Amino acid sequence: MATLQLTRLKKRYPNGFIALHEVDLSVAEGELIVIVGPSGCGKSTLLRTLAGLESISDGELTINGRRVNEMEPAERDIAMVFQNYALYPHMSVAGNMGYALKNRGVPKDEIRHRVAATAELLGLGELLERRPRQLSGGQRQRVAMGRAIVREPQVFLFDEPLSNLDAKLRVQMRLEIRRLQKRLGVTSVYVTHDQVEAMTLADRLVVMNGGRVEQCGTPMALYAQPATRFVASFLGSPAMNFLPVTTHQGCVVLPNGTQLALPVDIPEGRAATLGVRPEHLVEATSTQDAGVTLDVTVEMLEPLGADMLAYTRLPGLEEWLVVRLDGAHAASEGQRLSLAFSPTHCHVFDADGMRAMTERAGAKERAVQ
Amino acid sequence: MRYQRLGLDLVSHLLLAAGCGLFFLPVWLAFTASTHSMSDLYTHIAPLWIGDVGLGNYAQLLSESVSGLNTGMLRLLFNSLVMATGIAAGKIVISVLAAYAIVFFRFPLRRLCFWLIFITLMLPVEVRILPTYEVVANLHMLDSYSGLILPLIASATATFLLRQFYLTIPPELVEAARIDGAGPWRFLKDILLPLSKTNLAALFVIMFIYGWNQYLWPLLVTTDASYMTVVVSLKRMLTTGDALVPWQDVTATAILAMGPPILVILLLQRYFVKGLVDAEK
Numbered sequence: 303m304a305t306l307q308l309t310r311l312k313k314r315y316p317n318g319f320i321a322l323h324e325v326d327l328s329v330a331e332g333e334l335i336v337i338v339g340p341s342g343c344g345k346s347t348l349l350r351t352l353a354g355l356e357s358i359s360d361g362e363l364t365i366n367g368r369r370v371n372e373m374e375p376a377e378r379d380i381a382m383v384f385q386n387y388a389l390y391p392h393m394s395v396a397g398n399m400g401y402a403l404k405n406r407g408v409p410k411d412e413i414r415h416r417v418a419a420t421a422e423l424l425g426l427g428e429l430l431e432r433r434p435r436q437l438s439g440g441q442r443q444r445v446a447m448g449r450a451i452v453r454e455p456q457v458f459l460f461d462e463p464l465s466n467l468d469a470k471l472r473v474q475m476r477l478e479i480r481r482l483q484k485r486l487g488v489t490s491v492y493v494t495h496d497q498v499e500a501m502t503l504a505d506r507l508v509v510m511n512g513g514r515v516e517q518c519g520t521p522m523a524l525y526a527q528p529a530t531r532f533v534a535s536f537l538g539s540p541a542m543n544f545l546p547v548t549t550h551q552g553c554v555v556l557p558n559g560t561q562l563a564l565p566v567d568i569p570e571g572r573a574a575t576l577g578v579r580p581e582h583l584v585e586a587t588s589t590q591d592a593g594v595t596l597d598v599t600v601e602m603l604e605p606l607g608a609d610m611l612a613y614t615r616l617p618g619l620e621e622w623l624v625v626r627l628d629g630a631h632a633a634s635e636g637q638r639l640s641l642a643f644s645p646t647h648c649h650v651f652d653a654d655g656m657r658a659m660t661e662r663a664g665a666k667e668r669a670v671q
Numbered sequence: 672m673r674y675q676r677l678g679l680d681l682v683s684h685l686l687l688a689a690g691c692g693l694f695f696l697p698v699w700l701a702f703t704a705s706t707h708s709m710s711d712l713y714t715h716i717a718p719l720w721i722g723d724v725g726l727g728n729y730a731q732l733l734s735e736s737v738s739g740l741n742t743g744m745l746r747l748l749f750n751s752l753v754m755a756t757g758i759a760a761g762k763i764v765i766s767v768l769a770a771y772a773i774v775f776f777r778f779p780l781r782r783l784c785f786w787l788i789f790i791t792l793m794l795p796v797e798v799r800i801l802p803t804y805e806v807v808a809n810l811h812m813l814d815s816y817s818g819l820i821l822p823l824i825a826s827a828t829a830t831f832l833l834r835q836f837y838l839t840i841p842p843e844l845v846e847a848a849r850i851d852g853a854g855p856w857r858f859l860k861d862i863l864l865p866l867s868k869t870n871l872a873a874l875f876v877i878m879f880i881y882g883w884n885q886y887l888w889p890l891l892v893t894t895d896a897s898y899m900t901v902v903v904s905l906k907r908m909l910t911t912g913d914a915l916v917p918w919q920d921v922t923a924t925a926i927l928a929m930g931p932p933i934l935v936i937l938l939l940q941r942y943f944v945k946g947l948v949d950a951e952k
Contacts, residue, residue, distance in 0.1 A: 355846050376852035388843035392865040401861070402851035449851075 304366040304379075304456035304489050305331055306352070312360035313347055313513075321347040323513045324361065332487040334480075336504035338494055340536070344513040345493045346461060352491060353382050353459050365456055376405070381450035382459040386466060387442045389434040389449070395421070396430040399448045420452040423482070440471045447479070451486065458483070458490040464499060476502060497537055501525070509533045531655035534577050540611060540624045542649070543583070547576045554650060557618055562594055565660045566650045574658060577649035580611065580626040586642035596641045598623055600633055614639060698929070705729070705923035712918045728919045729927070737904060737920075742896040744927065750819075751883055751900040752931055757820035758882030759875050766829035766874070767867075771859055773830075774837040775845065785834070792827040796888050804891055814895040823888060829874050836870050837863070872942035879935050883928075901928045 306329035313322035321344045329335050337345045350356040352363065354375035363371055370378045381402075389398050399420060400413040408416075421427050424444045434442055443463065450458055463479070464472045480503055483490050494500050500507055501521040509516045509524065509532070517529040521537075528534035534542045547554040549568045553561040554576055568574050586595045598614035601622070608629045613622040625641060627633060652658040700717060707715075707722030732744050740747075772778070773785045796803065803822045812818030840863070848858045864871070889900045899907075901924065908921050 353846075353850060355849065375846075375850040380850065382847070382850050384843045384847060386841060386843055388841065388847035390844065390847075390862055392862075392868075401848075401853070405852035405857060449847075 305329060306457060306489060306491070307364045307367075308352075308361070309363075310361035311348075311351065311358060311363060313344075313351055313356060314359040321513050322351070325515055327508060327515065327518065329489055329491065332489055334483050334490045334492060334503060334505045335508060336492045336494060336500045336506075337508045337510060338497060338500035338536070339510035339516075341495060343510040345495075345510050347513075348510070349382075349459050349461055349491060349493045352457070353380055354378050376402075379456040380459055381453050381455040381457075382461065383446045383450050383463045385462040387434075387446040389442060389445055391434055394431050394433060395426060395437070395445050395448075398434065398445055399452045402449070402453045416452050417448075420448045423451070424448050439467050440475065443467060443471075443475055447482070451482070456489065458488050460490065460492040460494075462494050463492075464494070465496070472499075479503065497539065501537070509536060511536075527657070528577075528649060529657050531575060531577070531651040534649055534651070538579055540580050540626075542577045542579050543623050544621070545576045545578070545616075545619070545623075547574050547650070548572065549574060556596070557616060558596065560594065560596075562645060562648070564645055564648055564650060567658045567660045568650070568652050573653055575651045575655075577651065578643050578647060580624040582647035583623070583625045583641045583643050585627070586640040594642055594645065596623070596643075598625075598639050598641055600635055600637045600639055603633060603635060605629065612639070614641070698926075701922040701925050705919055705926055707919055709915065709917055709919055713915065724919070728923045732920055732923050732927070737908070740896045740899065740904060740907065742899060742904075744901075744924065746897060747899055747901040747904050748927065748931070750816075750898055751902065751928070753816050754819045754885065754889065754900055755879045755882035755931070757816065758823045758885075759878035761820060761824035762826040762829050762878045763871060763874055765824055766826050766833050767859075767864070767871075769830045770833035770837055771863065774834055775855075775858075788827050788830050790827075791825065792831075796823060796885075800887065800891065807892060812892075814893055814898050816898070818892045819889055819898065819900075820882075823882065823885065826878070829878065832874065833867065833870065836867055840866065869943050872939045876936055876939050876943070880932050883932050 308325055308327040310324040311322060312324050314320050339345045351358050354373060358371050362369060396417050399417045403413045421430055426444055426448060464475050476499055492503060504521050507521045507524050508518045511532050517524055517533045524533060525537050545557060547556055549570055549572055553563050554566060555561050596616055598616050600612050600614050602613040604611040610627045610629050610631050612625040612627050612633055614625055616623050650658050703718045703721055705728050706724055707718055708724050711722055736743050807818045807822060848862055886902050890903050893899050905924055909916055
């Protein structure tokens with residue numbers, strides 16, 4: 303059980319490429335932090351610097367208050383689960399799980415005891431003598447987890463551990479990881495590019511982009527109040543709709559001329575972006591305010607069962623406007639729809655992509671860079 | 672792809688059998704010749720069947736000292752065995768370490784080191800034989816096992832093959848080992864060597880036969896018959912001056928000289944055939 307503190311952590315490669323720009327993050331005891339971002343955003347690099355597989359160029363990394371910048375991976379008392387599991391192919395499951403303990407000089411009896419206990423926890427009891435290649439993908443995944451758990455490390459590091467599994471198994475293992483992490487209470491850092499995984503697993507979510515932390519907070523906080531346009535577009539599927547707007551007398555002006563009174567913090571006449579999530583666009587009924595409606599044409603439909611996604615076009619706008627309709631909706635392609643949305647569901651971002659709303663304190667809070 | 676056609680099977684098996692027979696024929700002729708007496712060999716055409724001396728020539732060869740050499744056949748075989756094993760083992764040790772360094776460690780001029788090793792492929796013993804002899808002579812290693820073995824140990828081939836294999840090891844495996852607290856030696860011992868077991872077995876066989884078949888170098892570096900190898904002695908038996916060549920001894924020696932390499936192949940084949948059949952990864 304440990305706390306993890308990253309202070310202005312920086313990673314510069316010898317060729318001058320800066321993979322991490324002064325990342326600050328503190329992880330509390332037993333917390334599960336998920337780092338999410340598009341490929342190349344530095345999330346894996348960050349994890350690898352935590353593990354000690356990459357050196358730290360600048361800044362400080364402490365585990366339980368102890369500076370570990372210069373320590374070898376083994377000395378940091380961490381365990382890592384790799385995307386391709388990285389099991390030793392020539393060792394049995396028991397051998398794989400016990401290898402770290404063996405290297406530490408733990409007595410044989412104790413190794414056997416601890417491996418057996420961990421295998422029991424993961425349902426691997428029957429498989430201890432098998433070789434990795436005799437196991438299914440899910441079983442290998444479990445062994446990789448077991449190898450991490452059996453050492454009782456201070457910190458677990460997960461590097462996209464589920465991306466090699468099929469969709470069904472991924473959901474199952476996701477729940478399992480969550481359950482195990484809560485049960486063992488080990489501080490964990492989990493890297494993924496899958497936002498569903500990120501949202502469901504995280505105690506706190508860190509969204510990264512271009513080697514910087516865009517925003518950090520609970521999944522729902524990030525979803526409800528994205529601090530930047532990037533976070534808004536990254537979380538949620540299908541992604542948030544963005545409309546180019548201008549400001550006029552304290553209102554935002556939609557492309558169709560509709561004015562919307564929103565507490566925005568943008569100088570008069572400037573361009574901005576209005577974001578609305580697909581699930582917050584509803585078909586306008588006569589009882590609603592006539593003020594905030596958009597008349598669109600349905601161009602494509604994607605029936606998903608419970609929902610139906612409608613890709614609609616607003617006259618004069620390049621991009622689709624995606625609407626989440628009820629699965630049983632009778633919309634057809636080419637049909638005209640009148641969409642309404644509530645101002646409380648609007649997100650406004652300035653030209654730099656920063657949230658520009660004044661309504662709630664802390665909404666402008668962006669992770670310290 | 673596998674075709675299930677009786678006619679095709681039959682033809683291909685016949686072809687295989689004919690090929691095997693063709694390759695086996697010289698060995699068989701050598702064996703039959705070794706079972707005849709010298710006078711038989713010089714009065715008859717090449718015999719196709721076992722002669723009346725049976726294994727008598729072998730018994731004589733192994734018990735008495737080889738004519739004109741003052742050394743027993745067993746000693747010659749032992750010398751060859753020491754040399755071939757030494758060369759094979761030495762090559763493997765050096766190549767494993769060289770390839771390990773080149774693939775897994777970052778050090779200045781790493782690429783240069785690799786290419787330097789690589790171009791030694793163009794410098795086999797025969798090309799550098801004079802300077803090598805000079806070095807060995809200056810180090811007083813003429814007529815010694817170390818003189819026979821050491822100059823033949825450095826091997827670009829084995830280094831290159833092992834490097835190619837090491838490059839296929841996923842980097843995550845190295846990282847997992849680092850996190851598991853395995854230092855460089857432990858990684859080599861616990862992970863890399865077990866994984867390359869089959870490659871090493873195959874290399875050992877190839878290098879053993881290479882060492883066993885060496886002729887020119889042992890001929891140069893040994894003058895003392897007690898360090899002579901069996902391959903060199905074969906040639907000696909053929910140069911008898913005015914006397915008749917003892918073909919029954921020559922063929923018997925040839926048959927004996929084939930034994931150890933065959934034994935090595937038989938002992939190690941299960942490793943490398945297994946390695947070819949089911950990949951361990």
